[in-house]
Amino acid sequence: MTDKALTLKRKFAETRFKIYGLASLFLAMVMLVVIISSMTYRSIPAFTNYGINLEIKLANEFIDKDDLDYRGIIRETIFSLDSECDDRKCRRSFSKLFSSGAAYDLRDALEEDESLYEKNFNFYILFSDDADLFYKFGIDKNLPENERRLNDQEILWLEGFQEKGLVEKKFSSNLFTNGDSREPEIAGVLGAVIGSMYTILITLIISFPIGVLAAIYLESFASKNRITDFIEVNINNLAAVPSIVFGLLGLALFINFFGMPRSAPLVGGCVLSLMTLPVIIIATRASLQSVPPSIREAALAMGASEMQVVFQHILPAALPGILTGTIIGLARAFGESAPLLLIGMVAFVVDIPQSVMDPATALPVQVYIWADSPERAFVAKTSAATLVLIFLLIIINLAAVILRKKYELKW
Amino acid sequence: MPNYHGLYSLLWSQLVPLLLLLIFIVIDASVKELFIFERLPESIILIGQDEVNYSVNVIKDNIRNLDVLISLDILSIESANGLYNQYFLYRTLFLSIISLLSGALGFFAISRLNMRFDARRNVEKILRFIFFIFSTVAVLTTFGIVLSLIFETLRFFSQVGFTEFMFGTHWSPQTAIREDQVGSSGSFGAIPIFTGTLLITFIAMIVAAPLGLYSAIYLSQYAKPSVRNYFKPMLEILAGIPTVVYGFFAALSVGPFIRSSGETLGLTVSTESALAAGLVMGIMIIPYVSSLSDDVMSAVPESLRDGSLALGATKSETIKKVIFPAALPGIVGAMLLAISRAIGETMIVVMAAGLAANLTANPLSAVTTVTVQIVTLLVGDQEFDSPKTLAAFALGLVLFFITLILNVIAMITVRRYRERYD
Numbered sequence: 001m002t003d004k005a006l007t008l009k010r011k012f013a014e015t016r017f018k019i020y021g022l023a024s025l026f027l028a029m030v031m032l033v034v035i036i037s038s039m040t041y042r043s044i045p046a047f048t049n050y051g052i053n054l055e056i057k058l059a060n061e062f063i064d065k066d067d068l069d070y071r072g073i074i075r076e077t078i079f080s081l082d083s084e085c086d087d088r089k090c091r092r093s094f095s096k097l098f099s100s101g102a103a104y105d106l107r108d109a110l111e112e113d114e115s116l117y118e119k120n121f122n123f124y125i126l127f128s129d130d131a132d133l134f135y136k137f138g139i140d141k142n143l144p145e146n147e148r149r150l151n152d153q154e155i156l157w158l159e160g161f162q163e164k165g166l167v168e169k170k171f172s173s174n175l176f177t178n179g180d181s182r183e184p185e186i187a188g189v190l191g192a193v194i195g196s197m198y199t200i201l202i203t204l205i206i207s208f209p210i211g212v213l214a215a216i217y218l219e220s221f222a223s224k225n226r227i228t229d230f231i232e233v234n235i236n237n238l239a240a241v242p243s244i245v246f247g248l249l250g251l252a253l254f255i256n257f258f259g260m261p262r263s264a265p266l267v268g269g270c271v272l273s274l275m276t277l278p279v280i281i282i283a284t285r286a287s288l289q290s291v292p293p294s295i296r297e298a299a300l301a302m303g304a305s306e307m308q309v310v311f312q313h314i315l316p317a318a319l320p321g322i323l324t325g326t327i328i329g330l331a332r333a334f335g336e337s338a339p340l341l342l343i344g345m346v347a348f349v350v351d352i353p354q355s356v357m358d359p360a361t362a363l364p365v366q367v368y369i370w371a372d373s374p375e376r377a378f379v380a381k382t383s384a385a386t387l388v389l390i391f392l393l394i395i396i397n398l399a400a401v402i403l404r405k406k407y408e409l410k411w
Numbered sequence: 412m413p414n415y416h417g418l419y420s421l422l423w424s425q426l427v428p429l430l431l432l433l434i435f436i437v438i439d440a441s442v443k444e445l446f447i448f449e450r451l452p453e454s455i456i457l458i459g460q461d462e463v464n465y466s467v468n469v470i471k472d473n474i475r476n477l478d479v480l481i482s483l484d485i486l487s488i489e490s491a492n493g494l495y496n497q498y499f500l501y502r503t504l505f506l507s508i509i510s511l512l513s514g515a516l517g518f519f520a521i522s523r524l525n526m527r528f529d530a531r532r533n534v535e536k537i538l539r540f541i542f543f544i545f546s547t548v549a550v551l552t553t554f555g556i557v558l559s560l561i562f563e564t565l566r567f568f569s570q571v572g573f574t575e576f577m578f579g580t581h582w583s584p585q586t587a588i589r590e591d592q593v594g595s596s597g598s599f600g601a602i603p604i605f606t607g608t609l610l611i612t613f614i615a616m617i618v619a620a621p622l623g624l625y626s627a628i629y630l631s632q633y634a635k636p637s638v639r640n641y642f643k644p645m646l647e648i649l650a651g652i653p654t655v656v657y658g659f660f661a662a663l664s665v666g667p668f669i670r671s672s673g674e675t676l677g678l679t680v681s682t683e684s685a686l687a688a689g690l691v692m693g694i695m696i697i698p699y700v701s702s703l704s705d706d707v708m709s710a711v712p713e714s715l716r717d718g719s720l721a722l723g724a725t726k727s728e729t730i731k732k733v734i735f736p737a738a739l740p741g742i743v744g745a746m747l748l749a750i751s752r753a754i755g756e757t758m759i760v761v762m763a764a765g766l767a768a769n770l771t772a773n774p775l776s777a778v779t780t781v782t783v784q785i786v787t788l789l790v791g792d793q794e795f796d797s798p799k800t801l802a803a804f805a806l807g808l809v810l811f812f813i814t815l816i817l818n819v820i821a822m823i824t825v826r827r828y829r830e831r832y833d
Contacts, residue, residue, distance in 0.1 A: 010725055010728070011725075013725070013727055013728075014725045014726060014727045014728075016727075017726075017727035017730070017731075018629070018633055018726075018727065020625050021625045021626065021628050021629025021630075021632075021633060022629055022633075023625070024621065024622040024623075024624075024625035024626045024629065025625075025626040025629050025630065025642060025646070027622060028622055028626055028646060028649060028694070028697050028701075029642075029645060029646075031649070031694045032645070032648060032649055032652075035652070035656070035657070035660050035694075038660065038664055039656070039659075039660070042663070209545075210545045210548055213541070213542045213545045213546075214542065214545040214546035214548065214549070215546075216542060217539070217542035217543055217545065217546045218546050221539055221542065221543075222543075222546070230550065231546055231547065231549060231550055233819075233822075234549045234550045234552075234553050235549045236818075236822060237553070237815060237818050237819065237822075238549050238552060238553060240748065240751060240752075240814065240818040241556070241755075241811065241814060241815070241818075242751075242752075242754070242755020242756070242757070242782070242810060242811075242814055243755070243757065244755065244757045244782050244785055244786070244807070244810070245556055245560075245755070245807055245810060245811050245814075246556075247789075248556075248559070248560060248785070248789075248803070248804060248807040249552070249555055249556045249559055249560075251789065252559035252560075252562075252563060252804070253555055253559055257559075258437055258440070259440035259441060259444075274548075274552045277548060277549060277552070278549060281546075281549070305531055305532070305535060306535065307531075307534075307535040307538060307539075331651070332651075334653075335651075335652075335653030335654070335655070336653070337653070337654070337655045337757075337758055338654075338757035338758055338761075338782070338786070341757075341761075341786055341789075341790055342785075342786070342789050342790070346790055364653050364655040364758075365655075367653075367655045367656070367659060368655050368658070368659075368758065368761075368762065371655075371658070371659045371662060371663070371762060379663065382659060382663075383659075383663075386653075386655075386656045386659060389653055389655075389656065390652065390653075390656065393651065393652075393653070397651065
């Protein structure tokens with residue numbers, strides 16, 4: 001081979017190698033974009049819902065406000081659309097098209113505006129998930145009737161509503177204001193978000209003081225001996241233990257041994273705090289190490305004790321770094337679901353939890369529960385829930401970045 | 412130093428009582444149960460375990476209200492009275508002892524205070540001890556994990572043979588609810604689960620190792636600092652996305668995509684294939700590979716690189732022949748950590764890999780993993796003594812030890828490597 005050919009070959013190899021690197025990085029980025037955008041795209045239907053505007057006639061009726069049959073009123077109103085439908089089978093099939101949440105919406109509307117009790121007024125009744133999907137995506141009429149979610153008669157009704165111009169698409173805030181439900185059109189993530197908040201609060205309360213003080217001990221007071229070495233190895237290893245193992249610990253120790261309640265954010269918080277502890281300890285130690293020794297020496301020279309040096313001088317200087325590390329650890333705990341599955345936080349919880357002892361789910365677990373649901377409309381809801389999860393995580397991490405940018409001291 | 416004197420007496424008077432109070436709260440439930448079991452009538456015990464659990468729970472919730480306790484009609488009036496009085500006495504005694512102790516300790520501390528007393532040093536001694544206790548929480552957690560796993564695993568092996576579990580090739584943990592049920596035996600050969608885990612981990616590493624390594628090479632050796640500062644955090648986002656999101660993505664998009672493309676090629680692919688779970692998991696662990704590899708390659712001394720470049724080697728030749736071999740131990744450590752991450756990953760496989768315990772190396776078929784089985788065995792209602800539930804703890808123990816070994820080897824290699832160039 002001539003020199004020139006060899007040089008060319010080496011040059012070529014150089015470019016090729018560089019392109020491999022760039023391509024890998026690019027591919028990883030593309031995957032990130034693909035995941036986020038596919039979630040966003042699939043979540044779009046979750047933010048709107050089709051419904052129908054009907055007149056509810058309460059004007060000439062005698063009404064007992066304390067014992068009002070909201071469901072009956074809704075039923076009466078929707079059956080006014082098709083007076084021919086009067087046998088049981090037809091009525092059942094007809095009312096299947098409307099959301100069972102409509103009665104609750106009516107109750108809320110009436111409670112908000114008392115004057116409505118004596119009036120006829122227009123009320124927006126949500127369609128059920130099947131009818132909603134029909135308007136959003138249509139339906140394959142060539143499929144045999146029993147393989148479809150809607151039969152021919154139901155499709156006819158739905159098309160009829162549309163021709164009459166009664167159907168209306170509206171933004172639906174159910175996702176943000178409701179708890180979980182078996183009906184996709186009224187299911188929301190609020191209960192799960194609150195459950196997550198409680199869990200994270202417990203995690204913070206337990207792991208932050210213990211983590212920071214443990215780190216201070218190891219960094220400032222502990223003499224280097226076998227015991228502290230052993231503790232250090234343990235902390236480093238604990239940071240890499242699979243999260244599900246913490247779930248097993250929680251199940252065996254907290255629930256079966258201590259008899260703490262299943263599904264409660266309290267137990268979830270305890271488990272997650274054991275997981276977050278090593279993260280906080282490692283971050284705190286790094287932050288303490290970065291404080292220059294001159295500060296410590298100066299304080300000691302002024303007659304401060306070891307404890308005073310740490311708490312009055314080193315800790316304030318290291319605090320931004322410690323808080324950043326804590327927030328990042330909490331963000332990880334916030335997105336964690338595997339250990340929570342094992343301690344029973346996968347329960348179907350409709351009510352929004354009121355305390356740390358109430359049964360609750362967490363947001364990531366809610367994603368898992370919905371992803372498992374057979375109803376097609378839950379696909380959009382699940383994607384929307386993942387977006388909410390990612391959005392909250394971005395906010396948490398942004399807080400960490402801002403904290404670091406704003407308060408971090410450069411020595 | 413009046414602050415320190417105050418703090419000294421505060422610590423003395425509160426520390427031990429608080430600890431006792433904590434113990435009181437922790438054992439409260441078990442004490443209640445102990446008292447209740449003593450008095451539970453024969454008739455309820457005969458009905459069965461569920462009835463007993465229910466009655467105990469109801470009584471437990473109402474133990475501090477005598478009227479309700481009697482109106483429940485579970486206990487006779489005498490035993491309800493007895494229970495109420497006994498618990499009341501226990502509670503009052505325990506709590507008064509705590510309060511008295513607190514007072515006594517406080518007085519003792521105050522009596523020690525005087526002008527010459529070095530409160531600061533004494534307070535700091537106590538605080539230092541408290542901090543030491545806090546720092547052992549990590550050790551206690553590890554012990555807690557090991558003990559609880561081993562305890563349940565031993566119970567599992569008292570019902571299922573060790574060799575059957577470790578070397579059996581058939582896994583179907585469903586045990587009978589009734590005696591006469593078909594297929595009631597339940598078999599616990601974990602080999603299909605281990606191979607399934609290995610298969611998915613292998614696929615994940617095929618994706619993550621080259622992508623992560625090449626990304627790290629590009630970021631640490633080629634990229635300008637501005638590019639690096641921008642892309643490194645971006646890559647880290649991949650590690651920050653919750654795994655449940657990856658799982659949903661794998662189950663919803665990747666699984667069906669692989670299935671349909673497999674079908675156009677005339678292959679039979681199950682929707683929950685090992686490939687789908689492995690690929691997505693691979694994407695997830697890219698940053699674990701890249702960020703540590705990046706660190707170790709940046710830590711290779713400049714002199715090695717300069718020497719190679721001065722001899723006329725191109726940049727890629729330097730990386731391949733000098734930097735990579737020098738950084739190899741660190742890179743191996745990074746890979747081991749990534750493997751440990753992949754083995755322990757739960758949500759992606761739970762949502763995308765399926766439950767069928769197939770003994771196969773075909774990435775297009777459904778396999779199951781250790782973590783999936785732990786979740787399926789423990790989610791939902793469970794009786795705590797069935798081998799089905801205990802099997803999850805045995806699997807957990809295997810998982811813990813394998814990841815522990817990988818982590819420790821990785822940590823040692825990386826540490827040795829760091830020491831070599833420091």
